[in-house]
Amino acid sequence: ETGVTQSPTHLIKTRGQQVTLRCSSQSGHNTVSWYQQALGQGPQFIFQYYREEENGRGNFPPRFSGLQFPNYSSELNVNALELDDSALYLCASSFVAGKNNEQFFGPGTRLTVL
Amino acid sequence: AQSVTQPDIHITVSEGASLELRCNYSYGATPYLFWYVQSPGQGLQLLLKYFSGDTLVQGIKGFEAEFKRSQSSFNLRKPSVHWSDAAEYFCAVGTMEYGNKLVFGAGTILRVKS
Numbered sequence: 001e002t003g004v005t006q007s008p009t010h011l012i013k014t015r016g017q018q019v020t021l022r023c024s025s026q027s028g029h030n031t032v033s034w035y036q037q038a039l040g041q042g043p044q045f046i047f048q049y050y051r052e053e054e055n056g057r058g059n060f061p062p063r064f065s066g067l068q069f070p071n072y073s074s075e076l077n078v079n080a081l082e083l084d085d086s087a088l089y090l091c092a093s094s095f096v097a098g099k100n101n102e103q104f105f106g107p108g109t110r111l112t113v114l
Numbered sequence: 115a116q117s118v119t120q121p122d123i124h125i126t127v128s129e130g131a132s133l134e135l136r137c138n139y140s141y142g143a144t145p146y147l148f149w150y151v152q153s154p155g156q157g158l159q160l161l162l163k164y165f166s167g168d169t170l171v172q173g174i175k176g177f178e179a180e181f182k183r184s185q186s187s188f189n190l191r192k193p194s195v196h197w198s199d200a201a202e203y204f205c206a207v208g209t210m211e212y213g214n215k216l217v218f219g220a221g222t223i224l225r226v227k228s
Contacts, residue, residue, distance in 0.1 A: 004157075033215065042118075042204050042218030043158070056215060090157060092216075103216065105150075105157040 004106035023091030025072040032074040037088040086113045120219035135190040137205030146208035147188040200226045
C-alpha cells in the first residue's frame with residue numbers, strides 16, 4: 001500500500017510568482033485536504049477536495065486554489081506569492097468526506113518565498 | 115469557533131521519566147480528538163484518536179490519552195519516555211462541519227535529556 005506522497009520536497013520562489021504543489025493520495029482514498037504549517041505553528045486547513053469538487057475551505061484568499069483529478073491526486077496552486085506564504089504545505093488523504101475518518105499525511109512541501 | 119490550546123510550547127523530560135502533554139479544546143458538539151507527532155522535516159503521524167466510548171485511549175509507541183469532557187481536555191501521557199520520542203506533538207479536534215477539517219493546536223516540542 002503506497003502512502004501519501006508530495007512533490008516537490010522543497011521549493012524556492014520569489015514574491016509575485018505562482019507555484020503548484022502536488023499530492024498523490026493513499027491507495028483507496030477519495031478525499032484530499034491541504035494544510036499550511038507556518039514556522040512554529042500548527043497546521044491550518046486550506047481546503048478539501050472530494051470527488052474532484054471543493055468540499056470546504058478555511059480562511060485563505062482565492063489566490064489559493066486547488067484541483068483533484070479522477071485518480072484522486074491533487075494540486076495546490078498559489079498565485080501572486082507573498083512572503084507570508086513561506087511554510088510547509090501538507091497534504092492529507094482520507095476515504096470518505098464528511099466523516100472523521102483518519103487523515104493520512106504526506107511529508108510536506110517546504111515553500112520559501114523570497 | 116473551534117480551537118485547541120496546548121499551553122506548553124516546550125517540555126524537557128529525562129529519559130525514563132513519565133510525560134504528560136496538555137491539550138484543551140473548544141468545540142460546541144462532541145469532539146473527535148487526535149494527537150499527532152511530527153519529527154523534524156517530516157509529515158504528521160497519528161498517535162491516537164478519540165471518537166466515542168472509553169475515555170482512555172491507547173495509541174502507538176506506548177502513548178495514551180484521556181478525554182475529560184468536564185475539563186475540555188485530552189492530555190497525552192507516556193509512562194516512560196525514550197530518547198526517540200523527542201519531536202513536536204500536536205493535538206487536534208476534528209469537526210463535522212463542511213470540509214471535515216482538523217483544527218490543530220500550536221504544538222509542544224518535547225526534548226528528552228539523557
